[in-house]
Amino acid sequence: MTERANHKVILLVEDNPDDEALAIRALKRHHIGNEIVVAHDGVEALDYLFCTGMYVDRDIVNKPSVVLLDLKLPRIDGLEVLRRVREDPRTKFLPVVVLTTSSEEGDLLNSYSLGCNSYICKPVDFVQFSEAIRQLGMYWLLMNEPPPV
Amino acid sequence: MSPELFAQLGDLCRDPAAFDRLKQILADEIHPLEWQIIQANFQLERQKALFGVISRLRNPLDLETIFQATATEIRQLMGADRVGMFRFYPDAHWNDGEFVSEDVDAAFDSAIATKIHDHCFGDQFAVHYQKGRVQAVADIHNAGLSDCHIKVLSQFQVRANLAVPLLQGEHLWGLLCIHQCRTTRQWQDTEIEFVNQIASHLGVALQHAELLAKLQTEIIDRQQAEQRAQELNQGLQQAVIELRAVNKELETFSYSVSHDLRAPLRSIDGFSQALIEDCVEQLDETGNDYLRRIRMATQKMGQLIDDLLTLSRVIRSDMQREPVDLSRLASQTCKDLQQADPARQVELIIASGIVDRGDSRLLQVVLENLLNNAWKFTAKKPQAKIEFGMMPSEPNMPPTYFVRDDGVGFDMAYTSKLFSPFQRLHSVSEFPGNGIGLATVQRIVHRHGGQVWTEGSIDRGATFYFTLTTEELIK
Numbered sequence: 001m002t003e004r005a006n007h008k009v010i011l012l013v014e015d016n017p018d019d020e021a022l023a024i025r026a027l028k029r030h031h032i033g034n035e036i037v038v039a040h041d042g043v044e045a046l047d048y049l050f051c052t053g054m055y056v057d058r059d060i061v062n063k064p065s066v067v068l069l070d071l072k073l074p075r076i077d078g079l080e081v082l083r084r085v086r087e088d089p090r091t092k093f094l095p096v097v098v099l100t101t102s103s104e105e106g107d108l109l110n111s112y113s114l115g116c117n118s119y120i121c122k123p124v125d126f127v128q129f130s131e132a133i134r135q136l137g138m139y140w141l142l143m144n145e146p147p148p149v
Numbered sequence: 150m151s152p153e154l155f156a157q158l159g160d161l162c163r164d165p166a167a168f169d170r171l172k173q174i175l176a177d178e179i180h181p182l183e184w185q186i187i188q189a190n191f192q193l194e195r196q197k198a199l200f201g202v203i204s205r206l207r208n209p210l211d212l213e214t215i216f217q218a219t220a221t222e223i224r225q226l227m228g229a230d231r232v233g234m235f236r237f238y239p240d241a242h243w244n245d246g247e248f249v250s251e252d253v254d255a256a257f258d259s260a261i262a263t264k265i266h267d268h269c270f271g272d273q274f275a276v277h278y279q280k281g282r283v284q285a286v287a288d289i290h291n292a293g294l295s296d297c298h299i300k301v302l303s304q305f306q307v308r309a310n311l312a313v314p315l316l317q318g319e320h321l322w323g324l325l326c327i328h329q330c331r332t333t334r335q336w337q338d339t340e341i342e343f344v345n346q347i348a349s350h351l352g353v354a355l356q357h358a359e360l361l362a363k364l365q366t367e368i369i370d371r372q373q374a375e376q377r378a379q380e381l382n383q384g385l386q387q388a389v390i391e392l393r394a395v396n397k398e399l400e401t402f403s404y405s406v407s408h409d410l411r412a413p414l415r416s417i418d419g420f421s422q423a424l425i426e427d428c429v430e431q432l433d434e435t436g437n438d439y440l441r442r443i444r445m446a447t448q449k450m451g452q453l454i455d456d457l458l459t460l461s462r463v464i465r466s467d468m469q470r471e472p473v474d475l476s477r478l479a480s481q482t483c484k485d486l487q488q489a490d491p492a493r494q495v496e497l498i499i500a501s502g503i504v505d506r507g508d509s510r511l512l513q514v515v516l517e518n519l520l521n522n523a524w525k526f527t528a529k530k531p532q533a534k535i536e537f538g539m540m541p542s543e544p545n546m547p548p549t550y551f552v553r554d555d556g557v558g559f560d561m562a563y564t565s566k567l568f569s570p571f572q573r574l575h576s577v578s579e580f581p582g583n584g585i586g587l588a589t590v591q592r593i594v595h596r597h598g599g600q601v602w603t604e605g606s607i608d609r610g611a612t613f614y615f616t617l618t619t620e621e622l623i624k
Contacts, residue, residue: 018416025423072408101408101415103458124411124451126419126444 008065008141009035013045013081014099015073022126023068023099026133034141037064042076045069046084049091063094066140069116071100071107079107082114093147095140188339195343198222202350212358215351216250223252223327223347227340230254231305231328234315234351235265243275243321257330260305267301278314279321285341286310288333302328309334311341313348317355325351396465403461410454418447456585459514463592468508475503475550478513479537482520494531495524500538505548505617511593512617518586519552519613525582526611527556540614547599547618555610564603590615 010027014020020038027036039045045067047053051060067085071078078098085091097118098111111119120136123129155172162168201222205215220232231253237246244267248260274282286292287309289302302310309329315322325348327336421443429437476499483497520535527533533555540549559567568591569584590613594601598619605611 016412016416018419019412022415022419022423025419029426101411102404103455104404122411122415124414124418124454125448126415126422129415129419130422 011064011067013039013069026130030134032137041074042081066095068099086115220252229327230330236323284312285336287335306330316352460589473509496534498536523554547616551614553612558605
């Protein structure tokens with residue numbers, strides 16, 4: 001990992017502790033050593049992104065490199081998080097990857113309509129899941145040129 | 150000639166004999182003229198009455214009103230004591246009936262609604278009346294009438310009777326009866342003719358009434374049919390609403406399945422893999438084998454969930470009907486299969502230009518499933534053959550398509566099981582799969598209104614046939 005990528009944060013929005021552990025494990029095993037912030041529901045995710053609630057002291061200028069967003073979340077769901085992120089001029093270009101179990105056409109359609117950058121359906125097979133996480137990390141942290149601040 | 154006129158003439162003619170003679174001559178001359186004048190007046194009145202009847206027929210009046218007005222008019226004109234319309238009861242063979250309309254002199258009883266039974270009428274007279282016979286009786290006691298007939302007439306104080314048929318088309322509906330009750334009466338030919346004319350016009354009214362009744366029945370029938378259709382429609386709409394609700398629930402259900410059932414599987418698989426990776430030293434070969442089995446099972450279940458979701462999506466998704474190039478879909482699927490397994494030697498014969506109407510996405514699922522099966526069940530043949538084509542067309546039958554292979558085939562005894570979910574005819578170790586593919590194929594074909602069936606035998610391949618239209622639609 002290069003210096004540039006390393007101090008970039010990945011925001012993982014995931015309510016399932018197993019999926020959280022497996023995603024972090026996959027990132028670690030592929031030597032993606034970036035800081036991973038986990039939000040356990042939509043409210044926490046929005047608090048982090050807009051520096052409110054428990055993240056009130058955070059500087060909004062420091063945006064995560066990528067948000068890995070589950071759709072089915074307690075309190076505020078993933079699609080609502082995505083809608084608010086895209087509505088706000090400060091976050092409207094933020095790379096958001098939907099990472100979900102659902103392959104329902106409705107979810108795909110809604111996610112893309114609201115402007116997600118990518119949609120990944122979590123495979124049951126952990127090897128495939130791990131590979132998907134690796135590629136995601138590589139692409140969004142290394143290859144992708146982030147939007148200007 | 151008036152007595153005053155005769156007195157004046159007597160003054161002019163002094164010879165009484167000559168005068169008598171003269172009187173006689175004049176009387177002979179004048180009498181017919183006077184008679185003619187009476188006749189002409191009567192004729193005029195009759196014409197007026199007829200005109201009245203005809204005018205009433207033109208107006209949309211009910212039969213009762215027409216009868217009543219006509220009876221009154223005839224009675225006045227003819228100086229009769231009673232004019233009545235007698236109606237035979239339907240299916241009573243002209244033995245029973247009653248007066249349904251009447252105009253009667255206040256001095257005599259009303260005949261209305263009295264049930265009249267004349268058992269000798271039906272047999273003896275109905276046929277003649279039907280042919281237009283008229284009964285003109287000047288004195289009922291001196292006309293050779295049967296006792297029962299006389300009894301019936303006397304009941305209403307009738308002394309002279311004129312009865313003419315009321316015909317509805319060719320059917321004897323009833324009688325128009327003119328009764329004289331005070332005295333006997335010699336019926337004049339002109340009177341009979343007049344009553345006959347009136348009766349024939351009333352016949353027109355009867356026919357109109359019959360048509361009207363039919364029309365009204367038809368209108369009521371139609372209204373009832375409409376009502377029934379409306380009720381059916383409402384039931385249907387209710388069913389549609391309920392179906393929508395069920396569909397919605399199913400959608401929510403499969404969404405949960407899709408999301409919640411897969412998540413724990415991923416945990417099982419993920420942590421098993423983590424164990425394999427991290428604790429390989431602590432586990433012996435058996436332990437590692439167990440972990441591999443756990444992973445295999447979870448992945449299989451993952452596939453099962455995916456296939457079930459496809460099946461449920463097939464059942465509830467909206468269907469489009471558009472021309473679909475089945476040959477192209479089949480070619481593409483075969484190309485994918487060949488690419489995924491380039492070592493296989495398979496001769497692919499795909500008929501070109503097969504196009505039918507249907508949902509392209511669903512039909513793709515059909516061909517994928519059938520061709521995947523063909524590919525799978527020919528895996529053990531060094532040189533296999535897979536065909537997609539159309540059967541020679543038959544009149545009034547929908548086009549029949551087929552996917553044929555020369556693989557392991559199956560025992561025809563089990564064909565009924567083939568299309569049920571989770572039913573398999575081969576062990577998983579022999580040929581992988583979960584038995585949902587053909588169930589999905591069948592659902593899609595049924596949703597198109599078609600049929601799917603199969604032929605095969607062990608080690609001699611299998612052919613799957615399907616149609617996409619109902620036979621009824623073709624016919």
